[in-house]
């Protein structure tokens with residue numbers, strides 16, 4: 001483990017308080033109405049199945065309050081901060097989605113600039129709309145041989161900050177979905193020399209801190225704030241995430257104000273307790289968990305290399321394309337005779353193997369300590385079968401390229417509040433987009449509201465549409481109609 005194990009991490013204050021409350025079992029006259037699981041529909045869960053729902057409680061006596069913590073939630077958050085070496089950590093019950101929004105709201109005021117890569121998660125755009133910040137885009141490095149984006153080069157950040165020295169924040173995603181990290185240490189130094197804050201979407205990287213075989217995490221490298229989706233790989237329930245403050249440059253009061261804006265006033269105790277418990281597991285067994293994940297993923301990669309026509313991402317990209325490190329628990333797989341979309345479909349439909357995402361070229365499997373060798377064996381057998389039975393090629397027509405450059409006519413917030421008109425998709429060419437267009441997964445926007453649908457952009461979206469891709473953003477997700485802004 002990179003950090004010495006601290007005995008105080010044995011505590012699980014929130015979990016313990018919930019258990020104690022159960023033992024006391026007061027007559028309960030507050031929210032939630034199901035009363036220690038008794039009122040939960042048996043259509044959904046039988047008596048035996050719904051046991052954990054008795055911990056679905058609210059800010060009852062002794063259970064503290066997420067929005068004004070002073071008891072067990074505060075203690076649990078402090079243990080989280082201690083484990084990660086953060087100045088302060090906050091539990092999130094609306095995922096990293098609300099964490100990204102809160103980081104941006106806490107740092108940027110209307111009209112202030114934020115430097116960020118184009119291919120961020122759409123929650124970042126939501127934060128920009130809410131805050132009224134003005135985005136300045138930069139491009140991460142495109143890895144043509146793999147058909148995916150790498151990291152952001154420090155030189156790119158340096159050049160953009162010279163052009164826009166008034167940027168209040170630089171926002172990065174590291175690791176990205178494919179497990180590739182940027183050199184955050186160098187970028188943090190550049191930001192701080194410029195008086196700019198570094199905010200990191202580390203949604204996919206909460207586990208990096210628990211093995212020397214994994215790349216360094218954002219907090220270790222000097223990020224001022226980061227968010228982690230604890231549900232993605234670190235064992236907490238879906239939607240449970242954490243926002244960490246890494247340095248003294250951040251105004252904590254503004255972060256807390258922003259969190260009140262984006263989080264429910266009825267935070268789920270199941271989610272928060274799952275964070276308390278997941279933190280305890282990571283503190284006490286994180287290194288073993290990572291060893292197991294890495295061993296399983298090595299076994300998978302080794303097996304794939306033996307299958308003719310199947311390929312894994314090349315580790316040789318480290319040190320190039322802005323890639324500082326690779327999270328070995330992510331397995332990026334390519335099939336010589338089909339697109340990633342087709343491979344993902346066949347794995348599920350023919351073999352009941354569910355993967356995280358597909359793109360034009362690759363599929364992505366996320367391996368955690370909770371996978372088994374049997375999972376790996378089934379996966380390899382399925383890939384072997386598919387390799388031996390190629391279908392007629394149904395994949396992409398051209399090799400994917402990076403995102404085309406776009407022209408921002410209106411800021412995302414100005415666009416959000418503009419009057420829109422719906423037109424057939426063919427007529428949207430050359431017009432200002434009134435909606436986001438993000439092929440999903442992974443939900444990375446090709447078009448932001450307020451940007452011009454130039455011929456190049458329109459054609460890029462059209463290519464995804466013809467591939468039958470599902471879109472996030474447009475109200476008509478088949479994209480036969482599209483909202484534009486007339487100016």
Ligand SMILES: Cc1ncc(COP(=O)(O)O)c(C=O)c1O
Pocket residue numbers: 094095096097098100121123173177201203204229239241
């Ligand atoms: C890079 C990235 N950031 C943020 C998010 C949002 O995280 P959450 O699902 O925890 O809200 C995701 C979700 O997939 C993501 O991939």
